[in-house]
Amino acid sequence: MSTLDDLRKDIDRVDEVIVRLLNERARVACEIGRLKKLDGVPVYQPEREKQVIDHVRSVAVEGPLGPEAVVRLFERIIDEARRLERRVVHGDDSSEEIVRR
Numbered sequence: 003m004s005t006l007d008d009l010r011k012d013i014d015r016v017d018e019v020i021v022r023l024l025n026e027r028a029r030v031a032c033e034i035g036r037l038k039k040l041d042g043v044p045v046y047q048p049e050r051e052k053q054v055i056d057h058v059r060s061v062a063v064e065g066p067l068g069p070e071a072v073v074r075l076f077e078r079i080i081d082e083a084r085r086l087e088r089r090v091v092h093g094d095d096s097s098e099e100i101v102r103r
Contacts, residue, residue: 027079032090034087035090
């Protein structure tokens with residue numbers, strides 16, 4: 003039987019993986035921003051965001067969170083990715099500079 007401390011250590015390990023994956027996703031978003039800037043494509047692409055949300059909703063059918071909770075989390079993740087893309091497209095930062103931070 004696991005103790006409270008054991009379970010908290012498990013949560014800490016999972017959180018570390020989540021943070022690494024979020025940063026990996028953010029790096030990809032910066033690269034997408036760089037390509038959008040080169041191609042003159044707008045940062046906000048509602049049809050693509052809908053595809054992402056529909057996809058995560060479809061894969062979140064098992065587990066205690068459920069699809070709507072996962073969708074809420076991804077809406078926030080997408081907001082942050084869009085913010086990073088805007089910095090690359092409209093700001094002075096390059097995707098490489100942002101990724102190094």
